Ligand SMILES: NC(=O)c1ccc[n+]([C@@H]2O[C@H](COP(=O)([O-])OP(=O)(O)OC[C@H]3O[C@@H](n4cnc5c(N)ncnc54)[C@H](O)[C@@H]3O)[C@@H](O)[C@H]2O)c1
């Protein structure tokens with residue numbers, strides 16, 4: 001596998017951060033963005049102010065509106081846009097190529113994971129999933145970050161991890177694509193809940209209890225969906241769950257805080273909220289839990305709040321009055 005050049009699809013916060021990491025790793029990077037003005041800004045000022053403020057970008061990054069051939073393709077658009085973004089690429093750009101899926105979400109309607117979408121749209125691509133505790137601002141600034149890179153072939157995954165690794169960006173190779181994808185999607189749901197706990201001033205003890213029970217629920221979901229619960233001990237599980245569920249830097253956590261303060265989903269979105277993947281993923285996860293027969297009271301509680309079926313006080317009372325059970 002030749003792994004010299006990288007095309008990153010998506011000129012938002014995460015696509016730009018991964019372009020920066022890939023450039024720091026020594027790869028030849030093209031960053032494919034839809035907005036011509038943004039492309040011009042990246043190529044001339046070496047910034048992407050809308051998404052990363054004044055962060056200086058590596059001058060070797062070439063932004064473009066048209067994807068060209070590259071050895072590695074990284075998809076970095078929101079989970080609900082992945083299918084459209086893949087569909088807009090010429091099939092020969094994807095066939096036989098490693099395609100790194102970096103969105104953290106489940107698709108509305110189909111209930112698909114990101115690699116199921118890739119199988120539909122480009123069955124000859126080689127799927128990899130990148131996930132883990134990694135804020136775009138940290139990665140773009142070259143702060144130390146470690147992530148999980150999961151693929152089906154151990155040799156290929158290690159080679160790709162090496163190609164993407166930089167002095168401060170450390171991908172750990174893994175083989176449980178499903179576990180990594182499900183963990184990355186669900187942690188956003190639980191971050192909404194933890195943000196709501198903070199917004200509603202329910203206390204740090206409640207938030208930690210929530211994180212621990214979310215971990216147990218995540219393990220049930222991952223196992224039911226064909227992944228391994230062991231994956232959750234790593235960066236894509238525990239690592240990202242704790243980051244996103246405790247940091248006001250997280251957009252999902254911020255969205256949850258607004259819910260906790262009593263705002264509705266429509267009000268928060270109308271107020272200009274940034275992308276919070278958990279909002280679209282929650283009803284999908286709830287539907288999956290129901291169809292798979294997984295006990296997922298936390299996902300269900302977040303769904304009830306987001307859909308306006310219940311307020312936070314009601315769902316908390318419901319969770320606290322569930323029959324007592326053994327922890328295991
Ligand atoms: N921002 C982070 O810290 C971070 C870290 C890890 C993973 N992620 C994940 O990366 C994904 C993208 O998040 P983000 O932070 O970059 O979001 P963002 O809102 O900053 O940017 C999204 C970008 O995708 C583009 N886009 C949307 N639909 C498109 C389409 N059909 N074709 C081409 N481009 C399209 C938008 O124009 C925008 O530039 C999410 O799933 C998120 O969970 C984000």
Ligand SMILES: O=P(O)(O)OC[C@H](O)CO
Nearest residue numbers: 132133134135250251252
């Ligand atoms: O800002 P969030 O909530 O989308 O989280 C970003 C990353 O997924 C953290 O690992």
